[in-house]
Amino acid sequence: MYVAVKGGERAIENAHRLLAHERRGDRDVPELSLAQIAEQLSLGVDRVMTEGSLFDRELAALAIKQARGDLIEAIFLVRAFRATLPRFGATEPVDTGTMQVRRRISSTFKDIPGGQILGPTFDYTHRLLDPQLADGFSPDEPATGEAPAMATPRVTDILGRDGLIEPSPAADADAPVADLTREPLNFPADRDLRLQNLARADEGFLLALGYSSQRGYGRNHPFAGEIRFGEVEVEFIAEDAGFAIPLGSIALTECQMVNQFKGSATEAPCFTRGYGLAFGQSERKTMSMALVDRSLRARELGEEVVAPGQDEEFVMSHSDNVQATGFVEHLKLPHYVDFQSELGLLRKLRQEFADANEAPQMQEAAE
Amino acid sequence: MNAPAYNFAYLDEQTKRMIRRAILKAIAIPGYQVPFASREMPMPYGWGTGGVQVTAAILGPDDVLKVIDQGSDDTTNAISIRKFFGKTAGVATTTATADATVIQTRHRIPEAPLHAGQVLVYQVPIPEPLRFLEPRETETRRMHALGEYGLMHVKLYEDIARFGHIATSYAYPVKVNARYVMDPSPTPKFDNPKMDNCPALQLFGAGREKRIYAIPPHTDVVSLDFEDHPFTRYRFDAPCALCGAGDSYLDEIVTDDKGGRMFVCSDTDYCESRQQAGHRGSESAAPHKERAHG
DSSP: OOOOOOHHHHHHHHHHHHHHHHHHTTTSSSSOHHHHHHHSHHHHHHHHOOOOOHHHHHHHHHHHHTTTTOOHHHHHHHHHTTTTTTOOOOOOOGGGOOEEEEEEEOSSSSTTOOOOOOOOOOOOOOOOGGEEEEEGOOOOOOOOOOOOOOOOOOOOHHHTTOBOOOOOOOTTTSSSSOOOTSSSSOOOOOOHHHHHHHHOOOOOHHHHHHHHHHHTTTOOOOOEEEEEEEEEEEEEEEETTOOOEEEEEEEEEEEEEEEEEEOOOSSOOOOEEEEEEESSHHHHHHHHHHOOOHHHHTTTTOOOSSSGGGOHHHHHOOOOHHHHHHHHHHGGSOHHHHHHHHHHHHHHHHHHHHHEEEEEHHHHHHO | OOOOBBBBTTTTTHHHHHHHHHHHHHHHHTTTHHHHHHOOOSSSTTTTTTHHHHHHOOTTTEEEEEETTBBSSSSSSHHEEEEHHHHTTTTTTOOGGOOOOOEEEEEEOOOOOOOOEEEEEEESOOOOOTTTOOOOOHHHHHHHTTTHHHHHHHHHHHHHHHHHOOOOOBBBEEEETTTTEOOOSSGGGGGHHHHTTTEEEEEEEEHHHHHHEOOOTTTEEEOOOBTTTTOOOOOOOOOTTTOOSSSOOOEEOOOSSOOOEEEEEEEEHHHHHHHTTTOOOOOOSSSSOOOOOO
């Protein structure tokens, strides 16, 4: 005797209860606070804010805690919340040239106005596991000094003064800001949309694509013109007030790649740009983004599109890890009825195959 | 902390308005895929976010909602979505096909005929019927615009040349209103004829791919085929082991590891209604109980 399966509702509730229990882990171990996550896992928080498209350290920390440290799950939580937020408008473009710099390096010039500032970086650390960190280690206070009064102009602006690099496209104050979370994406996509897509894109996906461009799949000869990380002011023009109101400052990482020059019969050769921007300290992300941004400009710059990293439909359709993980993982959902349909077809084809093979043998036996 | 507060049926009214505009356009151009600004929903892409957004946009306080997955009201994802709307919209829910005003479905069309005034909302993973023949959206949109469907017929022809049959058993392409070739979502082709001249409105939502399309009531929907290889439905040739139905699509249940199989209706509401009406199959037992072994 057989009775159809029931009780899915209770199974779901119990699964959620068990998940909450597993999330907490051993209850003898102190619980993580959001402040601990925000302060001590700050690069994970930066990534969740960047790919979640929401600058809120506390919510990102909550998402990481809720997701048990699964950053893509945390990004998904932040995105789902962000989708419900009302839009008041777009801020003024942030000016990264006036950034309160915490780190700023250029690999194209030995010294630059404002100086090379190493800042907090893993670069040049030896990747040796540090047993000291395991328990109760209190690091030295950081060295301090007077900040130089000198401005820190962007390296690409210095190159731009001599016309050696293509200018950044001029801002058009009246042009609406494209937003792929509010308008469906259509191809071909302009660079503003592409950059928004890349800013939200999975870091690992961009890393692999950027890497592939370095290894010859659509090579574009990059130099890290400048990477800077620090705080910038965000301003918003409220229509009632009629002037820009400062909303506060946010931490950003910006990467400007300087790429292979191009030229034509009518244009003098000059360097071209690839651009990366992300919340917090996200260097791997912004460098990868800048490489892929430059690759995706192939069409605009008259280059032949031969590699995946140059193909905007391929890149933009597959860069979003929330979409990708949803569709890959949906294979966990039941597919009984389709599978049954395939089974039916396969059985029929196999039967016909067997019948066809059997028929000549019987004929032989008769002879 | 920015504590969230949610609107009726989760989505804000501006978003619903945007989705309704897309739905209206879709109804006006049967079978045409209308791009829409799909939102991130609180369930993963690929788990019905398109259907959920369509349902959220059309749901009113007086609606009665039914949600099925694989034909069943009791599969985990159907329960999860039904609970979502129970919680965010507080609408009445039902498992009875006839009582529902809105039915959200994944992979099946109910066996009981739908009636005028009902809306069937399909969850769609890949809305583009030409996608696996041509991966580029720019190309497929052009092919639809020109009604250039030769590639699809070549594919079906090659199936026949290779296998002797059209080797598509689900998501079987249809032509809507003699114009657009449309993906019916991954329903088994058994369900295709139910879409034709259906009195209910059929809406299709693809969240990740950001497309909505529709079949208005009483629209011609034709499964693609050839004169000498006409479209055929597939159904395992057995009556339902629980209700004895000989006309319903069947799930195959593996009952032991020695090749034991049984076949029962995939549409649980249809099966239970028949059992309540006194129909019996070879393995009949009282419904609405936990699985009994032995």
